Structures are given as C-alpha cells and as structure tokens.
Amino acid sequence: MADHSVSAHSKSSPLKLYFGVWATLLLLTYVTYRVAFLELGPFNSVVALVIAAIKATLVALFFMHVWRAGEKFIKAVILTSLFFLLLLLGLTMADYMTRPWS
Amino acid sequence: MSATNVVPQQQFERETYLNKVYGMWSWLLTTDHKRIALLYLISITFFFFIGGFFALLIRLELLTPAGDLVQADTYNKLFTQHGMVMVFFFLIPSIPAVLGNFLVPMMIGAKDLAFPRINLLSWYLYIIGGVIMLHCMMTGGVDTGWTFYVPFSTNYTNTKFVEAGIAIFIAGFSSILTGLNFVVTIHRMRAPGMTWSRLPLFIWAHYATSIIQLLGTPVIAITIVLVACERALHLGIFDPRLGGDPLLFQHLFWFYSHPAVYIMILPSMGVVTEIIPCFSRKRIFGYSFVAFSSIAIAVFGFLVWAHHMFVAGMSVYAGLVFSFLSYAVAVPSAIKVFNWTATLYKGSIHYDAPMLYAFGFLGLFTIGGLTGLFLAALGINVHVTDTYFVVAHFHYIMVGGAVMGYLGGIHFWWPKISGKLYPEGWARLAALIVFLGFNLTFFPQFVLGYMGMPRRYWDYSHMPEFQVLNVLSTAGATVLGVGYLLPMIYLLWSMRYGKPASDNPWNAAGLEWKTSSPPPTDNFKEEPVVTWEAYNYEELDAPPQALEVPVG
Amino acid sequence: MGLHHEEEQHPELLHHFAEPEQQRNAASLGMWVFLGTEIMFFGGMFCAYLLYRHWYFGDFGAASKSIDATLGAxxxxxxxxxxxxxxLAVWAAQTARRALLLAMLCVTMLFGLAFLGIKGYEYYQKFEEHHVPGPSFSFENVPVPGHPGEYANPRHAQIYFSLYFLMTGIHALHMIVGLGIFSWLLLMAWGGRFTPAYHTPVEIGGLYWHFVDIIWIFLFPLLYLIDRHP
Structure with a gap:
C-alpha cells in the first residue's frame, strides 16, 4: 500500500524534482570552483569536501532514487560500504598520524 | 561389491540435476547452481593437489638441514606458489563456491541463486585466473611469497609477479561475484516462512563471508593494480627512494588478507554448525549468539589487520590499538566454540565421519585460535614474527579449521550431492588419519618456531638441532597426504559403486534434506513453506504422536 | 497492484523467480551491492591519496595547480x-515514452563521449608538459603555493601525478564500460524491449552511471582544487 502511494506521488512531479536537483548540482559545482580560489586556510579542503558530499548525497537520494526506495537494505549497503571505507582510511591514518618520527 | 547390483531401476529413471541433460556443453554452459558447484569441486580439487604437491616438496627439502633437494630460488618459488595456489585458488573458493553454491539456494528454499549466469561467470573467471596462474608457474613462477611485499615485488624480483598478480586479480572478481550472488539470494529468494531467525546457521556464516568478500576483495584488487603500475612504471607510490611508503602496501594488502582468513574459516564454522546438532540430535545451543557472532567476526576481522605489521615499522601507538582489537575478535570465535560444546552436552552423539571431522575442527580451531592470541600480544608477536610459530598457527586455522570443515561438509552432503552413500568405515579411517597427520605435521612447528626457526628458510644447517622436529613434521605431511588422497579415491568410487542414498540418510533437519537425493534441477517439486525453527531435532526424533502437535 | 496480470504473459521473468517484482528487486539490489564493492575499489586509491596529500601537501598543491581547473569544472x-x-531516460522508460528514452540514451552517451574528449585533451596537455610519470617526467622549479621561495619536490609531485592518472584513468575506464552498457541499452530500447512493467536494465544501468558520476564529484575537488588560491 505504501509502495502504491509513493509511486503515485512520484508520477505527479518527478521532472520538477529532477531539474531542480540538476540546477542545484550545477550551482554547487560553480560554488566549489569559485571558493577554491579564496584564501580560507584549512577550510578550503573542508568546504570542498562538504560540497562534494552534499552533491553525492543529492545524486544518490534523488537520481538513484534512494529517497523513495522502500528498501531499507539499500541504505544499509551504502552506509556499510562507507563505514568500511572510513575504517580503511581511518585505521591506516591512525598509524601515520601517531608516528613519532617522519 | 555385490550391493551395487540391487539398485532399483527406477532410481535411475527419476529426473535429477545430474541426468536431466547430458554432454560436455550441458555442463560448461549450465546455470544450475548445483552443476556449477560440481564444476568448482573438480577445479578446486585440482588446485588443492597442485598446492599440496608444492607443500610436499617444501617438506622434503626441510627433511635435512642442508639445502640439498632444490636450489634456494626454487625453494622460494615453491613456498610462494604453495601459498598463492592454496589461498586464492583453493581455500577462498573452497566451501563457499562448492558447498555454498550447492546448498545456499536449497537451504532457503529457492530454485537457484539470484543471478545464475553471474554464478557461471564467476566459475569462468576462476578458471581464467587459474589457467594464468598455471601458465605463470610453468613458465618460471614467482618468488615473492604469497604476500608479494614491496619493494621486493616492485623493484627487485625478476620472476613473473605481474602474471601472478593478474591471475589473483581475476580470481578475486570470481570471489566477489560469488559473494554478491549470496547476499542478494539470501535477501531476496527465501521461501515463504523462512525468516531470518529460521535460517540455518550455515546461511548466516555464508552471509558474513560474503560481506568480507564484497568489501575486502576490491581493496586487494586495487592494490595489485598499484603494485603492477609501480613495477612497470616506477611511480614511487610504494618506493621510499621516490617518496613513497612501502608500509602503505602492507596496510592495503592486510586490509583484505587478514579478513580473507575469515573468508576461509567462517564457512567452515557454518558447516560444523550444521553437523554438530545433527549428530548430537539436539537443537543448536544459543542460535542467535552463533548467528551474530558470524557477523561480528566479519566486522571485527576488518579491525585487526595491522597485527601482521608489528615489527614492520609502524607507529607503536597504532600497534597497541591493533593488538587490543585483535583480542576482540577472539570473543565471537570463543562464543561459537562454547555454543558448539554446549550443543554436544547431553546430546546423543553419533560418531559418523562428518562428526569426526567436526570434532577435529573443534580441537584444531581452538588450538589455532588460542595461539592467535599469542600473536595478537604485541610482545610475543615481536619474538615469534616470521617464525614457524606463525606458520603453525595459520595452518591450524586454515588447514586444521577450514579444510577439516570442508571435508566434513563434503562427507555430510555427499549423499545429497551424488545420491550415493560413501563407505563409512573408510571415511572414519580417513578422518582419523587426517587428524593425526595434521597434528604430526604442524604441532612440531609451534615448538620449532618458538625455539626460533624462521619461516621461508631452505637451509638450516647452522641449527642442526631443529632436524628432529622437522623430520616429524615431514613424516606428518606424508600421513596427511595419504589422509587427503583417501577421500578422493573412495568418494569417486562411491559415485559408481556406492549404495544409493535415501533423501535424508542422516535424518537431518534443513530444507535441503526434504528434497530427493540428488535433487531435481529446480531443487523442490513444489515451493516449500517453512513453519518450523531451524535444528528442530527434538521434534524430528520425537515419537510420531508428538508430531501431531502444531509447531510454530 | 496490477502485477499479477502482467506476470502471466511476462517474457522477461526468469524461471527461478516467483514474480517480476522479486526479479527487479534482486537486480537493483545486486547493482547496489556491486557499487558497494566499487567504493572499496576506489577506496584503496583514496587511501594512498590521503596519505601522500597529508605528507606532501605543498607539492600536491603545486602539482594540482598545473592542471586546468576550468576543464575539470x-x-x-x-x-x-x-x-x-x-x-530522464529511466523516467521515459517508466512512462512508456519510447522516443524520449532513445533520445535521452543517445544524449547521455554524447555527454559521456564529451567527458572523455575533455579528459583526453587534459591528458594531452599533461603529456606536452612532461607531467606524465616515467623517465621523461619533469617538474622543476615549480613554486609551492603559499610558500614564496619554496619549490615543489619533483618526486613528490610525481606521486601526485601517478595518483592523478590512476584515479582519473580508472574512472575513465568506468566511463567506457558505462558507454558500453548504454550502447546495449540503446539497442534494447530500439528493439522496443522496455515497457513500464519491465525496464530493469535501464534502471540498474542508470545506477551504475550515477555512481561513476559520484566518484567524479569527489575526484574533482580532490585532484583539481587542492590549493588554488593565489
């Protein structure tokens, strides 16, 4: 039943949503490009990565339809993969960041 | 021998997955998970004996302290290829690709895996990888050790590392596709009523294994790409002279290769969890603990990789953390061992061959696991790094654990796979020989290692006092070789001369025993509906009137 | 739900699935799980990138500056x-707009080719400037951004360019695979194989394409915008 109402909803206005997301993505690309030329110290990387994460989330949620996927497991797959990616990066860097030499 | 003549004729006429179609192409182009399992069975057995042949040569060389049987270079190639063949072409596909392929759909009441053609593709990738590996070995081989550490593999070795790397890369994708198929199948293809808490624990173990295959294998794949590029172009990513860090390679390598140990052992645990309740005639003790400990092992397995690098020059603080985390992975493993033992308690235990293998698994895995705790301890690890202690430890897990479980599973499901009974007496004898031979081979290596004999040395003439233990080990390897040859002979024999098996010769629980032996192509005549819990042995063994009571 | 009417005459239903819905879910789940492995595949390179960017930030900044950020954007x-x-192609398949589906598949492939063209031009520039790692690599006297008088270490810059070519190269390889998938989708769509009831290949092919897009969304700031400000 829930599935039915969601698909009915998505039939009414997906185009508006798709074009809106597309415009936001282009805007964010422009913003990230311009901000890179400003002097923000360490925050240049932070801003660039946050914008990239927002863009990736938008693509996943609305273009890849995670938003209306009734399937919780798909979200679990994404989060699990990201968690293990963070494990790889985090525990590896835990070695490099705590070396008294180098 | 006379028993073969009394096979009823209609046994042959019933349509099974084995006799539905004939001919080579009906096998090479099959999408039936059961036939693909048999294709895998044949191919991994082939590679098992190749790897075993190398092992025998290694043991022969070590019979005497002097390096007299082979040259030093040849010895390096022997242990490298023994490791690569056994790890990537036997152990990792062994239980998932053979027993898992055969049983996962049947245990959950499905007609096939979710992606049968991808399943076939995974076998072909395995074969392509295997052929490249064989070609590599026959035209010169590799001498990097199966761990192919940089900078030796990138800058110094003049053997065929890239070819071996390509073989492992391709075989890795075969493993990924198997894991992908299992995850989707377990999520999507369960029969009505087959809830998560009713799944056999074999399925839970394979689900956990698939997680590791899916998340770990891509990392070794990209690592091989990086090493190959580094070797070809000298980019500097792993080369300290160019600003790179060789330890980065070890991090990436062990991020996969430590969890890969759990790819080998988890399915074996799944097999044992099926065998022990059946031959104790009891429900498994602590179902949900066993189920979630499989998942916990898969997750914790990813947190401990750097205990392979304690002496490699990484940060001491990180070493402490990884040492602690390595202990953590012992907890779910111990939970499993306790639950198996508790299942045996007050059970009516039958000492059939699969159960003997399961007992062997229990003992050997426990020794292997406890010596793993030695190695997780930072201090002892420094003492025994790269000695035979390590070799003995991981052989107790990977041969004592994984191969015992594999053989136990092959025997347990052989009636279902082939439709024939294997000769029980021979099988018990073989299980005993394997157990004794294994201990004779590898227990002396613990002592050797603790006394300081380094691994990968082909000549120990400066330490002749090591010879006695090495002779014991080599003698054990010979016994072990006989123990492995025996099942191959009598199982092949039973395919032709064995007594026909009934649908459920062990009176075991589980959906795979509810269909005929061997099963029809679609596994079940009609889609099963599950209304009972897993391992309902008390109900199965109850007197008939008790069966009238509605269950579930 | 209407599904039961369709399943009887459904030619695409494989024998081992009970209903089209199950088959569709299995396929999309399979693609998602595969994309999860892809995250880890790229993850190995991201790990190397993270370490060397941390160690050699100045050299990475200098090397990153030599790449045309406008082309990347x-x-x-x-x-x-x-x-x-x-x-839009997925939507067209869902709503039985065959002409739109064909058009969108074609336009997608044109965009894909345009991406590869721009990428190729960028590689050509790097080749001309001797920024391709190897014997002819040269990165002498390039100032480190923000540190006047300091020059980038060519060896460390070579690590940056190695990672640049590996990451963008493997990404481009994924684009080429994507173009292959979309050519096949185009053939199937041309043959009228997709209906509102059955368009799973368009959906999961689309998932793959979006994923390759997401990887690029991260590669762009990580490789092109490390230390751009003057």
Whole structure:
C-alpha cells in the first residue's frame, strides 16, 4: 500500500524534482570552483569536501532514487560500504598520524 | 561389491540435476547452481593437489638441514606458489563456491541463486585466473611469497609477479561475484516462512563471508593494480627512494588478507554448525549468539589487520590499538566454540565421519585460535614474527579449521550431492588419519618456531638441532597426504559403486534434506513453506504422536 | 497492484523467480551491492591519496595547480548533465515514452563521449608538459603555493601525478564500460524491449552511471582544487 502511494506521488512531479536537483548540482559545482580560489586556510579542503558530499548525497537520494526506495537494505549497503571505507582510511591514518618520527 | 547390483531401476529413471541433460556443453554452459558447484569441486580439487604437491616438496627439502633437494630460488618459488595456489585458488573458493553454491539456494528454499549466469561467470573467471596462474608457474613462477611485499615485488624480483598478480586479480572478481550472488539470494529468494531467525546457521556464516568478500576483495584488487603500475612504471607510490611508503602496501594488502582468513574459516564454522546438532540430535545451543557472532567476526576481522605489521615499522601507538582489537575478535570465535560444546552436552552423539571431522575442527580451531592470541600480544608477536610459530598457527586455522570443515561438509552432503552413500568405515579411517597427520605435521612447528626457526628458510644447517622436529613434521605431511588422497579415491568410487542414498540418510533437519537425493534441477517439486525453527531435532526424533502437535 | 496480470504473459521473468517484482528487486539490489564493492575499489586509491596529500601537501598543491581547473569544472558539469539525462531516460522508460528514452540514451552517451574528449585533451596537455610519470617526467622549479621561495619536490609531485592518472584513468575506464552498457541499452530500447512493467536494465544501468558520476564529484575537488588560491 505504501509502495502504491509513493509511486503515485512520484508520477505527479518527478521532472520538477529532477531539474531542480540538476540546477542545484550545477550551482554547487560553480560554488566549489569559485571558493577554491579564496584564501580560507584549512577550510578550503573542508568546504570542498562538504560540497562534494552534499552533491553525492543529492545524486544518490534523488537520481538513484534512494529517497523513495522502500528498501531499507539499500541504505544499509551504502552506509556499510562507507563505514568500511572510513575504517580503511581511518585505521591506516591512525598509524601515520601517531608516528613519532617522519 | 555385490550391493551395487540391487539398485532399483527406477532410481535411475527419476529426473535429477545430474541426468536431466547430458554432454560436455550441458555442463560448461549450465546455470544450475548445483552443476556449477560440481564444476568448482573438480577445479578446486585440482588446485588443492597442485598446492599440496608444492607443500610436499617444501617438506622434503626441510627433511635435512642442508639445502640439498632444490636450489634456494626454487625453494622460494615453491613456498610462494604453495601459498598463492592454496589461498586464492583453493581455500577462498573452497566451501563457499562448492558447498555454498550447492546448498545456499536449497537451504532457503529457492530454485537457484539470484543471478545464475553471474554464478557461471564467476566459475569462468576462476578458471581464467587459474589457467594464468598455471601458465605463470610453468613458465618460471614467482618468488615473492604469497604476500608479494614491496619493494621486493616492485623493484627487485625478476620472476613473473605481474602474471601472478593478474591471475589473483581475476580470481578475486570470481570471489566477489560469488559473494554478491549470496547476499542478494539470501535477501531476496527465501521461501515463504523462512525468516531470518529460521535460517540455518550455515546461511548466516555464508552471509558474513560474503560481506568480507564484497568489501575486502576490491581493496586487494586495487592494490595489485598499484603494485603492477609501480613495477612497470616506477611511480614511487610504494618506493621510499621516490617518496613513497612501502608500509602503505602492507596496510592495503592486510586490509583484505587478514579478513580473507575469515573468508576461509567462517564457512567452515557454518558447516560444523550444521553437523554438530545433527549428530548430537539436539537443537543448536544459543542460535542467535552463533548467528551474530558470524557477523561480528566479519566486522571485527576488518579491525585487526595491522597485527601482521608489528615489527614492520609502524607507529607503536597504532600497534597497541591493533593488538587490543585483535583480542576482540577472539570473543565471537570463543562464543561459537562454547555454543558448539554446549550443543554436544547431553546430546546423543553419533560418531559418523562428518562428526569426526567436526570434532577435529573443534580441537584444531581452538588450538589455532588460542595461539592467535599469542600473536595478537604485541610482545610475543615481536619474538615469534616470521617464525614457524606463525606458520603453525595459520595452518591450524586454515588447514586444521577450514579444510577439516570442508571435508566434513563434503562427507555430510555427499549423499545429497551424488545420491550415493560413501563407505563409512573408510571415511572414519580417513578422518582419523587426517587428524593425526595434521597434528604430526604442524604441532612440531609451534615448538620449532618458538625455539626460533624462521619461516621461508631452505637451509638450516647452522641449527642442526631443529632436524628432529622437522623430520616429524615431514613424516606428518606424508600421513596427511595419504589422509587427503583417501577421500578422493573412495568418494569417486562411491559415485559408481556406492549404495544409493535415501533423501535424508542422516535424518537431518534443513530444507535441503526434504528434497530427493540428488535433487531435481529446480531443487523442490513444489515451493516449500517453512513453519518450523531451524535444528528442530527434538521434534524430528520425537515419537510420531508428538508430531501431531502444531509447531510454530 | 496490477502485477499479477502482467506476470502471466511476462517474457522477461526468469524461471527461478516467483514474480517480476522479486526479479527487479534482486537486480537493483545486486547493482547496489556491486557499487558497494566499487567504493572499496576506489577506496584503496583514496587511501594512498590521503596519505601522500597529508605528507606532501605543498607539492600536491603545486602539482594540482598545473592542471586546468576550468576543464575539470567543465567535465563535472558535463557529468551532472549526463546524470540528468539518465534519470530522464529511466523516467521515459517508466512512462512508456519510447522516443524520449532513445533520445535521452543517445544524449547521455554524447555527454559521456564529451567527458572523455575533455579528459583526453587534459591528458594531452599533461603529456606536452612532461607531467606524465616515467623517465621523461619533469617538474622543476615549480613554486609551492603559499610558500614564496619554496619549490615543489619533483618526486613528490610525481606521486601526485601517478595518483592523478590512476584515479582519473580508472574512472575513465568506468566511463567506457558505462558507454558500453548504454550502447546495449540503446539497442534494447530500439528493439522496443522496455515497457513500464519491465525496464530493469535501464534502471540498474542508470545506477551504475550515477555512481561513476559520484566518484567524479569527489575526484574533482580532490585532484583539481587542492590549493588554488593565489
């Protein structure tokens, strides 16, 4: 039943949503490009990565339809993969960041 | 021998997955998970004996302290290829690709895996990888050790590392596709009523294994790409002279290769969890603990990789953390061992061959696991790094654990796979020989290692006092070789001369025993509906009137 | 739900699935799980990138500055547009608009080719400037941004360019695979194989394309925008 109402909803206005997301993505690309030329110290990387994460989330949620996927497991797959990616990066860097030499 | 003549004729006429179609192409182009399992069975057995042949040569060389049987270079190639063949072409596909392929759909009441053609593709990738590996070995081989550490593999070795790397890369994708198929199948293809808490624990173990295959294998794949590029172009990513860090390679390598140990052992645990309740005639003790400990092992397995690098020059603080985390992975493993033992308690235990293998698994895995705790301890690890202690430890897990479980599973499901009974007496004898031979081979290596004999040395003439233990080990390897040859002979024999098996010769629980032996192509005549819990042995063994009571 | 009417005459239903819904879910789940492995595949390179960027930040900044960020931004825009056309293609398949489906598949592939073209031009520039790692690599006297008088260490810059070529190269390889998938989708769509009831290949092909887009969304700031400000 829930599935039915969601698909009915998505039939009414997906185009508006798709074009809106597309415009936001282009805007964010422009913003990230311009901000890179400003002097923000360490925050240049932070801003660039946050914008990239927002863009990736938008693509996943609305273009890849995670938003209306009734399937919780798909979200679990994404989060699990990201968690293990963070494990790889985090525990590896835990070695490099705590070396008294180098 | 006379028993073969009394096979009823209609046994042959019933349509099974084995006799539905004939001919080579009906096998090479099959999408039936059961036939693909048999294709895998044949191919991994082939590679098992190749790897075993190398092992025998290694043991022969070590019979005497002097390096007299082979040259030093040849010895390096022997242990490298023994490791690569056994790890990537036997152990990792062994239980998932053979027993898992055969049983996962049947245990959950499905007609096939979710992606049968991808399943076939995974076998072909395995074969392509295997052929490249064989070609590599026959035209010169590799001498990097199966761990192919940089900078030796990138800058110094003049053997065929890239070819071996390509073989492992391709075989890795075969493993990924198997894991992908299992995850989707377990999520999507369960029969009505087959809830998560009713799944056999074999399925839970394979689900956990698939997680590791899916998340770990891509990392070794990209690592091989990086090493190959580094070797070809000298980019500097792993080369300290160019600003790179060789330890980065070890991090990436062990991020996969430590969890890969759990790819080998988890399915074996799944097999044992099926065998022990059946031959104790009891429900498994602590179902949900066993189920979630499989998942916990898969997750914790990813947190401990750097205990392979304690002496490699990484940060001491990180070493402490990884040492602690390595202990953590012992907890779910111990939970499993306790639950198996508790299942045996007050059970009516039958000492059939699969159960003997399961007992062997229990003992050997426990020794292997406890010596793993030695190695997780930072201090002892420094003492025994790269000695035979390590070799003995991981052989107790990977041969004592994984191969015992594999053989136990092959025997347990052989009636279902082939439709024939294997000769029980021979099988018990073989299980005993394997157990004794294994201990004779590898227990002396613990002592050797603790006394300081380094691994990968082909000549120990400066330490002749090591010879006695090495002779014991080599003698054990010979016994072990006989123990492995025996099942191959009598199982092949039973395919032709064995007594026909009934649908459920062990009176075991589980959906795979509810269909005929061997099963029809679609596994079940009609889609099963599950209304009972897993391992309902008390109900199965109850007197008939008790069966009238509605269950579930 | 209407599904039961369709399943009887459904030619695409494989024998081992009970109903089209199960088959569709299995396929999309399979693609998602595969994309999870892809995250880890790229993860190994991200790990190497993270370490060396941390160690050699100045050299990475100098090397990153030698790459044309405008081309990178243009390529990002191209891929975002292609993602839009992919999602429109899926919508067209869902709503039985065959002409739109064909058009969107074609436009997506054109965007993909445009991306590869721009990428190729960028590689050509790097080749001309001797920034391709190897014997002819040269990165002498390039100032480190923000540190006047300091020059980038060519060896460390070579690590940056190695990672640049590996990451963008493997990404481009994924684009080429994507173009292959979309050619096949185009053939199937041309043959009228997709209906509102059955268009799973368009959906999961689309998932793959979006994923490759997401990887690029991260590669763009990580490789092109490390230390741009003057």
């Amino acid at each position: 243009a390529n990002t825009a191209v891929l975002i547009c292609s993602s839009l056309t992919v999602v």
